[in-house]
Amino acid sequence: MQSVNSxxxxxxxxREPLTNKTCYEGEPISLxxxxxxxxxxxxWYKGEEAVLSDNIRDDSKDQTYKLxxxxxxxxxxxxxxxxxxxKITDVRLDGKIKIWKAEDDDSENFEKDIDKxxxxxxxxxxxxxxxxxxxxxxxxxxMFTLIIFDECHHTHDKSVYNELMSYYRIAKYSGKTxxxxxxxxxxxxxxxxxxxxxxxxxxxxxxxxxxLDVSELSVVKRNKEELxxxxxxxxxxxxxxxxxxxxxxxxxxxxxxxxVEHKLNSRIVSNFLxxxxxxxxxxxxxLHNPPFQKTEVRYIQxxxxxxxxxxxxxxxxxxxxxxxxxxxxxLELYTECLEINALLEIDQVRDVIMQGYAxxxxxxxxxxxxxxxxxxxxxxxxxxxxxxxGRYIEGNPDIKAVIERIENAYQQLEEDSRFIIFxxxxxxxxxxxxxxxxxxxxxYLTGSHKSVEEGGRPPDQQIDVLEKFRNxxxxxxxxxxxxxxxxxxPQCNMMIRYRFSADEISSLQMRVxxxxxxxxxxxxxxxxxxxxxxxxxIVGTTKEFETEKKNIQRQYLMTQxxxxxxxxxxxxxxxxxxxxx
Numbered sequence: 001m002q003s004v005n006s007x008x009x010x011x012x013x014x015r016e017p018l019t020n021k022t023c024y025e026g027e028p029i030s031l032x033x034x035x036x037x038x039x040x041x042x043x044w045y046k047g048e049e050a051v052l053s054d055n056i057r058d059d060s061k062d063q064t065y066k067l068x069x070x071x072x073x074x075x076x077x078x079x080x081x082x083x084x085x086x087k088i089t090d091v092r093l094d095g096k097i098k099i100w101k102a103e104d105d106d107s108e109n110f111e112k113d114i115d116k117x118x119x120x121x122x123x124x125x126x127x128x129x130x131x132x133x134x135x136x137x138x139x140x141x142x143m144f145t146l147i148i149f150d151e152c153h154h155t156h157d158k159s160v161y162n163e164l165m166s167y168y169r170i171a172k173y174s175g176k177t178x179x180x181x182x183x184x185x186x187x188x189x190x191x192x193x194x195x196x197x198x199x200x201x202x203x204x205x206x207x208x209x210x211x212l213d214v215s216e217l218s219v220v221k222r223n224k225e226e227l228x229x230x231x232x233x234x235x236x237x238x239x240x241x242x243x244x245x246x247x248x249x250x251x252x253x254x255x256x257x258x259x260v261e262h263k264l265n266s267r268i269v270s271n272f273l274x275x276x277x278x279x280x281x282x283x284x285x286x287l288h289n290p291p292f293q294k295t296e297v298r299y300i301q302x303x304x305x306x307x308x309x310x311x312x313x314x315x316x317x318x319x320x321x322x323x324x325x326x327x328x329x330x331l332e333l334y335t336e337c338l339e340i341n342a343l344l345e346i347d348q349v350r351d352v353i354m355q356g357y358a359x360x361x362x363x364x365x366x367x368x369x370x371x372x373x374x375x376x377x378x379x380x381x382x383x384x385x386x387x388x389x390g391r392y393i394e395g396n397p398d399i400k401a402v403i404e405r406i407e408n409a410y411q412q413l414e415e416d417s418r419f420i421i422f423x424x425x426x427x428x429x430x431x432x433x434x435x436x437x438x439x440x441x442x443x444y445l446t447g448s449h450k451s452v453e454e455g456g457r458p459p460d461q462q463i464d465v466l467e468k469f470r471n472x473x474x475x476x477x478x479x480x481x482x483x484x485x486x487x488x489x490p491q492c493n494m495m496i497r498y499r500f501s502a503d504e505i506s507s508l509q510m511r512v513x514x515x516x517x518x519x520x521x522x523x524x525x526x527x528x529x530x531x532x533x534x535x536x537x538i539v540g541t542t543k544e545f546e547t548e549k550k551n552i553q554r555q556y557l558m559t560q561x562x563x564x565x566x567x568x569x570x571x572x573x574x575x576x577x578x579x580x581x
Contacts, residue, residue: 018082018091023072025118031080031091032066039063040085046078074118110137124149124164131167141171144181152185155211156193156204162211169581172213185212192554192561201554201561206570210581215571219562234495234534239405241499241541242397248389249341249349256382257294257334260327263371264290272320276313283309287324295338297424297481297501303332319369326372330360330379336427343423343498346386346393348431353383398539402498403437405537406476409494410440418469418492419476422500426456429478432498442476443468496537501544 016034023029044051044067051067065082081090110130114120130139147164155161171177190208195201209215220227263269264287273284286306291299307328314321333356340349357379364376402421410417419440423429429444436442445465446457457465468474469492481500538548 014087014089017089018080020092020094022094023069025073026071026113026115028068028070029072030066030068031082032064033082033089034064035084035087036063042082042084045081045083051080111139111143114139114143124160128160128164128167131164140177141167141181142177142179147181147183149183149185149212151187152212153187153190153208155185156208165211165213166581168213183212183214185214189555189558190562192558195554195557198557198560198564201557202565205558205561205565206573209565209570217562217566219566234536237405237535237537238545239398239401239537239539240545241539242401243342243541244394244396246394247341249346249386249393250338252382252385252389253334253337253341254294256378257331259378260330260334260375261290263327263375264324266371268369268371269320269323272317276316280309280313283313294335295342300332300335300424303328303335322367323369323372326360326363326367327375330356330375333360333379336425339423339425339428339499340431342398343396343428344399344431344435345396346390348435350383350386350390352427352431353379353386357383398499399432399435402496402537402539405496406440406494407437409535410475413493415472415475416493417475419494419496420492421476421478421496421498423478423480423498424500426480429480433476433478436476436478440476441474442478443474445477445479447480492534494535494537496539498539499541499544501540501547 014033014035016032018031018033021029021031042065065084067080067082069076077094079090079092081088129135130137131141132138147168149155149161152161155165165183168180168183172180185208190205192201193204195204209217269287273280273287277284283306286302286309291302293299307325310321310324310328333352337349337352340352357376360376360379364373367373367376406419409419417440421432423432426444426446429446433442433444443465444457445462465474465477469477538545540548
């Protein structure tokens, strides 16, 4: 914002007046303007005070009047004024928080950048990589005054959070540092680690607290009644899934997956693994132990985890890592088809298989192993089989029940309706969004770890989808588990878990919690609806309902454990437990 006052020195004209500036903390910035006319006396002000600081230099000369701040801090933000002769112009300087990107982690200036920044956003693994003795740019944990762990319930066993805390414990008990950062953990629920009784739930809670070096739990007590005024428990509506009496398509896909898994144990792969076994045992174990249940979320997770392990051996061979990646892509495609078959119709399965075959057929043109060409040939056979049996496959009763439920709700609120449906895979989210009635103007919301071509949504697109959901351009969002991680979702009337299993923590987050940065943040909005209580519709099998029943039982144990531990003075117990970790 600029302004020019006084009319005394008419020979002075601001050819380039001061303009608003934004900078990162710790970085240099210059405020500059150019005037026409001769050299005039000048002075800089911040507010009403003249600018005087070793950190600030007045470099004004000739017709250029310049103020340089060598290392900007939050105290430097504000309105600056330069008075030249009898004319004045001002500018507003705003500060910005420095945000780390993953590609900056190996920067040689990492330590210097930390010194300059007041607040840093990092993944726990990124920081751990700079705390190890062999790090190219090593830092000490005592450089930080506060470390905040979001979703801190992950701080147990071999998690990256616990890995980071191990450096904290080393520093604490080594006696080599006199200052440690304060640790603050945030979570909607600490979980119970599948506890079956109160004692086990309390043990798990105290272990997480010990891992975080935390001896006090902060939970809503004094303002609990006020909190409850803004939250409510949604009506839970269970719908038992009705499977097809005859499902030959499922059998076709299972056989194809077994064929691809067999290729993971082929001679060429076994020879390669035997050569790298001493360095990459985790890849060997992963390839030899795929989950038995191919329709479970664990199988999808196994594919993703194994892909990451293959990345670490890409440089060791030109053939086998490529073959492994191809096999895992095919398995991922088949798992998507299994879910689409369970949730939608054969037409959607056929479309996904056709797109997958086109992509893999093109990729296999540069294949350097016979095994890769064979799995592409198998995919072509699967596509042909699905086309042949298509006319004999009965319709899916579950999708009909879901659409009927949505249509009934829409008739009550019409354009004020908002629906969110959770599914397991990106392909299902995309296919289901296309299958729903047109008046819903549905779209999908997926994570950003996949490319746009693979069905991923980068952060800017995620925000755009949510904004359009807010203003009614989309009345329905179909989301995967990571689709809304860290995002705030506006109010909606119905959330549907469509064959979407949740653990005890995410199940609770989807129902009642207020502090959520996980994918289940959506239901928080349902609970906050001021017009009408929302519905939580769960479409699942008997087994999935049994899992949800166990989740609720564990949530009850967790609530009891928090209540009892909160009343105790366990500082000494935590200190002892921490030393035993």
